[in-house]
Amino acid sequence: MAYKLEGLHCPNCGGTQFSPDLKKCLFCGGAVVLTSYSDFSSIDIKKYEDSYRKQLVENPNNDALNMSLAMCYLKKKLYDKAMPFFEKAIDDTFGNPETLFFASVCLLKGEKAFLANREKQINPIIAYLNNAIQEDPKGIYHYFLAYIKYDYFERKYLNIKPNWEETLQTAIQAGLPSADVAQLFEVLQVEIPECLRV
Numbered sequence: 001m002a003y004k005l006e007g008l009h010c011p012n013c014g015g016t017q018f019s020p021d022l023k024k025c026l027f028c029g030g031a032v033v034l035t036s037y038s039d040f041s042s043i044d045i046k047k048y049e050d051s052y053r054k055q056l057v058e059n060p061n062n063d064a065l066n067m068s069l070a071m072c073y074l075k076k077k078l079y080d081k082a083m084p085f086f087e088k089a090i091d092d093t094f095g096n097p098e099t100l101f102f103a104s105v106c107l108l109k110g111e112k113a114f115l116a117n118r119e120k121q122i123n124p125i126i127a128y129l130n131n132a133i134q135e136d137p138k139g140i141y142h143y144f145l146a147y148i149k150y151d152y153f154e155r156k157y158l159n160i161k162p163n164w165e166e167t168l169q170t171a172i173q174a175g176l177p178s179a180d181v182a183q184l185f186e187v188l189q190v191e192i193p194e195c196l197r198v
Contacts, residue, residue: 007055007058007059007062008022008032008033008055008059008062008064008065009051009055010025010027010028010030010032011030011031011032011043011047011048011050011051011052011068012025012028012030012031012043012044012047012048013025013027013028013030015027015028018032022064023035023039030042030043031043031048032064033064033065033067033068034048034067034068034071034072035067035068035071035098036098037071037075037183037186037187038183039071040071040075045072045075045076048068048072049069049072049073049076052065052068052069052072053069056069060088061088061092062092063088063089063092063093063096063099066085066086066088066089066092067085067086067089067096067098067099067102069085070082070083070085070086070089070099070102070103070106071102073085074102074105074106074187077110077189079106079107079109079110080109082106083103083106083107086099086102086103086106087103090103090128096135097131097132097133097135097136097138097141098132100128100129100131100132100135101128101129101132101140101141101144102187103128104124104125104128104129104132104144105144105184105187105188107121107124107125107128108121108125108188109121110188110189110190111190112151112190113125113147113148113151113152114151114152114155114156116152118152122148122152125148126145126148129141129144129145129148130145133145137174138174138175139171139172139173139174139175139176139177139180140171140176140177140180140181140184141171142167142168142170142171142174142176143168143171143176143180143181143184143196143198144184145167145171146164146165146167146168146170146171146196147164147184147193147196149163149164149167150164150168150193150195150196151193168196168198171198172198176198178198181198
């Protein structure tokens with residue numbers, strides 16, 4: 001799903017010409033929007049955060065800017081600040097799967113699913129992940145759902161269908177790079193349960 005180009009400029013150099021996927025500025029080669037955790041590898045997060053906030057003043061409905069600022073806050077573990085921007089990005093894109101996925105991560109607030117509130121966190125996470133899977137059935141989306149089903153439902157002896165084991169098998173069949181799993185648990189800030197190691 002493509003992001004809106006209108007009104008964007010590179011947070012690194014201020015340029016306005018980007019590669020077609022919006023990942024790189026054609027002037028400085030820097031990231032333009034942040035749509036994955038790996039985008040943070042070579043940026044000044046404070047500079048990017050400030051740039052996105054300023055750009056949002058003039059362009060508050062830009063999905064790319066809302067997603068990028070949410071990702072900055074997620075990286076800084078400011079979950080309550082990140083969530084409204086994820087929600088705005090979701091509203092603007094009608095559910096971009098990556099936005100839904102990272103909003104789900106944000107809802108856990110750096111804690112295990114076992115400790116989460118079912119109504120305020122677990123149910124919305126499941127809804128977001130199911131919507132992401134409908135748009136793009138990536139293995140990592142299924143895998144995160146398997147983690148939720150294991151750590152929240154299985155560990156509390158609650159039934160859910162399909163169960164975590166079936167959901168894990170679906171994730172593996174869909175293709176599940178080990179790098180994606182490692183990155184997910186880095187963002188979640190919890191240890192991978194032994195039964196979910198693949």
